[in-house]
Amino acid sequence: MWLGLLIPFFGTTLGSTVVFFVKNKQNELLSRCFSGIASGVMVAASIWSLLIPAMNQEKNILVIVPGIFLGALLLLF
Incomplete structure (x- = not known):
């Protein structure tokens, strides 16, 4: 468990x-x-840690797709 916390x-x-x-030399x-x-x-982390577990938990893709689009719209605003 500690190794999983220390690496990040x-x-x-x-x-x-x-x-x-x-920062001043870039x-x-x-x-x-x-x-x-x-x-x-960050994209890889969101896919592997959020989207794939959500798809495994909820077999109906029609529930997941609106959530993804709603999240993208919220990020735009």
């Missing part, structure tokens, strides 16, 4: 340390690369 903790700490030390391309990596990780 150290990963987040390492990532924030890197950003803290290079160029636009490097900033875009970091943003792309972060967004990819």
